[in-house]
Structure formats: C-alpha cells, structure tokens
Amino acid sequence: MSRRVPDLFVEQLASGDLSEARATEVRDALASEQGGLQRLAAIEASNADMLSQFPAENVIPAARLAAGRNGASRTWLSAFVAVAAVALVAIIANPVLVNPSSTSETRLKGQAPALQLHRLEGSDVVSLGPGMTANDGDRIQLSYIAAGQRFGVIVSIDGRGAVTVHEPRSTGRLAAELTAGGAHTLDQSYELDDAPLFERFFFVTSDSAFSIDQVRLAATALVESGDARTGQLDLPSHLHSESFMLNKAHR
Amino acid sequence: MGIDVDAWYRRYGPMVLRRCRALLRDEQAATEAMQDVFVELVRREDRIVDHAPSSLLYRMATNTCLNRIRSKKRRPEDAASDLLDRIAAAPDYESGWSAKLMLDTIFGREQESTRTMAVLHLRDGHTLEEVAKICGMSVSGVRKRLRTLKAHVAELEAIQ
Numbered sequence: 001m002s003r004r005v006p007d008l009f010v011e012q013l014a015s016g017d018l019s020e021a022r023a024t025e026v027r028d029a030l031a032s033e034q035g036g037l038q039r040l041a042a043i044e045a046s047n048a049d050m051l052s053q054f055p056a057e058n059v060i061p062a063a064r065l066a067a068g069r070n071g072a073s074r075t076w077l078s079a080f081v082a083v084a085a086v087a088l089v090a091i092i093a094n095p096v097l098v099n100p101s102s103t104s105e106t107r108l109k110g111q112a113p114a115l116q117l118h119r120l121e122g123s124d125v126v127s128l129g130p131g132m133t134a135n136d137g138d139r140i141q142l143s144y145i146a147a148g149q150r151f152g153v154i155v156s157i158d159g160r161g162a163v164t165v166h167e168p169r170s171t172g173r174l175a176a177e178l179t180a181g182g183a184h185t186l187d188q189s190y191e192l193d194d195a196p197l198f199e200r201f202f203f204v205t206s207d208s209a210f211s212i213d214q215v216r217l218a219a220t221a222l223v224e225s226g227d228a229r230t231g232q233l234d235l236p237s238h239l240h241s242e243s244f245m246l247n248k249a250h251r
Numbered sequence: 252m253g254i255d256v257d258a259w260y261r262r263y264g265p266m267v268l269r270r271c272r273a274l275l276r277d278e279q280a281a282t283e284a285m286q287d288v289f290v291e292l293v294r295r296e297d298r299i300v301d302h303a304p305s306s307l308l309y310r311m312a313t314n315t316c317l318n319r320i321r322s323k324k325r326r327p328e329d330a331a332s333d334l335l336d337r338i339a340a341a342p343d344y345e346s347g348w349s350a351k352l353m354l355d356t357i358f359g360r361e362q363e364s365t366r367t368m369a370v371l372h373l374r375d376g377h378t379l380e381e382v383a384k385i386c387g388m389s390v391s392g393v394r395k396r397l398r399t400l401k402a403h404v405a406e407l408e409a410i411q
Binding site for chain 1: 270
C-alpha cells in the first residue's frame with residue numbers, strides 16, 4: 001500500500017514550488033490516494049479565505065511592530081510596553097459568571113459596533129451609561145456588539161494615563177475575532193482601581209484582522225496629547241472606533 | 252540580499268497557518284503561532300537567502316508549535332497528539348537551547364531542531380531521505396540526530 005503524500009509536498013505543489021517533473025510525481029501520487037486530489041483542492045480553496053481573514057496589509061505591519069522593525073525606536077517601544085504592563089498590574093481581574101445581555105437594560109446602538117458596561121452589585125447587574133460615575137473598587141463587566149465587524153480590540157485609558165488591553169486577553173498580536181449575534185460578554189470582569197477622574201473604554205473594530213499595537217500606540221498617543229478624556233484615537237480609516245467614558249469617584 | 256516578507260506571507264502564510272492548526276488543534280494558538288513565525292522572519296529578513304522558502308517556513312512553523320506544546324504541557328487527546336507531546340518534551344540535540352537560539356540555528360543552517368526532524372519523520376511520514384533534503388542535511392546526519400531522541404520517543408527505536 002502506498003503511503004499518504006506528506007502535507008508539505010501537497011503544500012509545495014499548491015504553491016507552485018515544485019519542478020515540473022516533481023509536480024507530476026506528487027500529483028500522480030495524490031491521484032492514486034483516496035481523497036488525495038481533494039486535499040490539494042481544499043488547500044487551493046482555503047488560501048484566499050485565510051488571506052482575507054488575515055490580510056498581509058495587517059499581519060506584516062503587526063509583525064514589524066512586534067519585531068521592532070517599524071522605524072520606531074526600540075527605547076520608545078520598550079517604554080510603551082512598560083506602561084502597558086503597569087496598567088495590567090493595576091487592574092485586578094477575576095472571572096465572574098454573569099450575562100448582562102439577558103437583562104432588559106441592554107443598550108443597543110443600531111447597527112454600529114458598541115460597547116456595553118455593567119456594574120456588578122452583589123447578585124444584581126446594573127447597566128451603566130456613558131458619563132455615569134463609577135467608584136474605585138466597582139466590578140465592571142464589559143460586553144460588545146460586533147454589528148457585523150469581524151475583528152476587535154477593547155482598550156481603556158484611566159485618569160493616570162494607563163492604557164490597558166481588555167480584549168483580546170491572549171498574548172497574540174492581532175485583534176480578537178469577534179463573536180457575532182448580539183451582545184457578547186467578556187469572560188472576565190474588572191475591579192476599578194483608584195485612578196482618578198475617569199476610565200474611558202475604546203472598542204476598535206474592522207472587517208479584517210489588524211494589529212493590537214496599532215490601537216495601543218494610538219491610545220498612548222492620545223494620553224500624551226493630554227486629551228484622553230475627550231479626544232479620539234488616531235487610527236487608519238478602515239478601523240472603526242467607539243468609546244465609552246465613566247467618571248470616577250472615590251468611595 | 253534579504254527577502255520580501257510581504258510576498259512570502261501572501262504565498263506561504265496560509266500554509267503556515269494550516270500547519271499550526273494541524274499541530275496545535277487550537278485556532279487561537281495556531282493564529283498566534285503563525286504570527287510568531289512571521290515576527291521571527293521579519294527579525295531575520297536581511298539574513299535569509301531566498302532558497303526553499305516553503306521548507307524553511309514549514310520547519311519554522313513546526314518548531315514554533317513544538318515550543319508551544321512543550322510550554323503548555325497539554326493533556327494528550329489521542330495517539331497523534333501524544334506523539335507530538337513526547338517529541339515536544341524530549342530534549343533536543345543541543346542541551347539548554349532556547350527557542351530563540353533554535354530559530355537562530357535554523358536560519359544559520361547549523362543545527363536543525365532534532366524534534367522538528369522527528370515530527371517530519373514520525374508524524375508527517377517523510378522518509379529519512381526526505382527529512383534530510385527538507386532540512387538541508389545528510390541522511391546520516393539526520394539518522395544520527397534522531398537516535399539521540401530514542402530514549403524519549405520509542406517510535407525512533409527502529410532507526411539504526
């Protein structure tokens with residue numbers, strides 16, 4: 001019985017990397033393998049989808065940012081990373097099982113992507129509106145409505161200028177794939193720390209994958225501009241941004 | 252010299268993602284591993300010669316996934332993932348190597364990851380001759396390196 005053609009050879013055939021003679025060998029081997037030619041067809045069919053989902057225009061700039069080869073100085077980037085790390089430490093994250101989307105207080109914004117904030121008060125879940133006041137120690141639950149957008153990043157800026165990424169929570173470099181179909185609640189809630197004045201959240205979305213660092217850098221630039229409370233993130237036109245600000249008070 | 256990373260991504264990015272998906276079986280982890288591969292490629296783009304890019308990226312993806320499996324210590328789900336776990340957990344040819352060092356050696360063509368060779372041979376079904384060609388080594392060199400993993404990966408016992 002002949003062996004299954006290794007995936008690498010099928011990939012090389014699909015990408016046109018093989019010599020004519022070698023390509024014929026591999027194609028013949030696939031033809032004699034049950035489902036072999038379907039494997040080749042599946043690869044060719046999925047390439048366009050993958051590049052549409054993770055376009056080079058977004059992935060490679062993100063890789064250059066991560067590799068420190070985007071023209072920005074490494075010192076500046078290091079300082080930026082340090083600021084983000086401090087912000088992460090400042091916020092305590094604990095899993096909380098709630099489903100704000102099931103409450104009657106869910107706020108919808110038509111077809112536009114939107115953020116929803118809820119305060120957890122014991123067993124109650126209270127919807128928060130933009131501009132409302134929250135206290136240090138309040139536990140906040142974030143939800144989003146993707147409204148057809150496929151990728152998103154949620155960051156916050158607090159009154160001390162700390163930038164925190166809330167979604168995605170993984171260590172990847174690209175925006176999270178958003179969950180469609182109404183409000184989606186993040187799997188963790190956040191306890192507000194004692195940063196003064198305000199806590200402002202941004203929900204940045206797009207049809208295609210984009211770099212988290214793009215959003216982080218824009219948020220950091222907004223902090224440095226001194227207009228973090230009311231200004232907008234400076235982002236490319238294909239990225240959509242919604243913000244939600246809470247005023248802060250101390251207990 | 253150097254390469255066009257953007258062009259490489261457009262041509263081979265889907266292959267890298269498919270490889271990561273197949274080895275990690277976790278969409279988020281696979282996407283991150285694919286990104287890691289291209290971050291490393293960017294870091295070394297000036298030093299790489301445009302020679303056999305698909306083999307290079309396939310090996311990089313394999314090595315990156317093995318490092319992730321090694322660090323995660325996941326629970327084996329079936330025989331195939333159990334084999335990957337054992338290969339990932341096995342010490343490599345060089346003791347005390349780091350992921351960065353390993354990628355350096357891949358690009359320098361000095362020491363290919365022995366564990367990557369084991370995956371190519373045992374999981375993917377490549378012959379030793381094919382592994383040698385993919386890794387730019389001699390067959391005897393591949394055989395010698397794989398023998399070092401016998402104690403950890405019983406499937407390599409057959410290699411003389």
